[in-house]
Amino acid sequence: MSLARFCRKPVAIIQPMQSVAEAAEAMRDRHVGALVVVGEDLRPVGLLTDRDIVTRVVAGRKDPTAVAISEVMSPELIVARVEDSIDKTLFTVRQHGVRRLPIVDEQGRVVGLVSLDDLWVLLSAELDQTAAAVRDNQGP
Secondary structure, eight states, X not given: OBGGGGGSSOOOEEOTTSBHHHHHHHHHHHTOSEEEEEOTTSOXXXXXXXXXXXXXXXXXXXXXXXXXXXXXXXXXXXOEETTOBXXXXXXXXXXXTOSEEEEEOTTSOEEEEEEHHHHHHHHHHHHHHHHHHHHHHOOO
16 A cells, blocks of 8 residues: 555645745645645755744744745655555654655655654554454354
8 A cells, every 4th residue: 555545635835935924824724734845846845834833933933924934944854755655654754753744756746745643544444444354254
């Protein structure tokens, strides 16, 4: 099972030179807690989370209209590839201690975003289906 299922809806993206205020508005409008920061070629260059805004802008009493996303985003980006398995993705999440992974295609362009919560929901559903199959296959 690959990550393709997480690439069906448009990814919330933003440019690094846009303001944190614009990012907050985009998060509000899209109902998301993270934006993938991309260059002009749609290759991810960072990740900006609602937590980044709170800890690096609001708590620092900075003006969000005057702060560029590039100043507060997390630039050490770990990505997953569309063809990666769920197992490999879980290993990556655990190894790097991240909650969200941008998903990139063969050209390195962002095509999706998977979160730890997404993986938990998927695994829970898989376990439920497995348990149901075992119950259904038990004899008298």
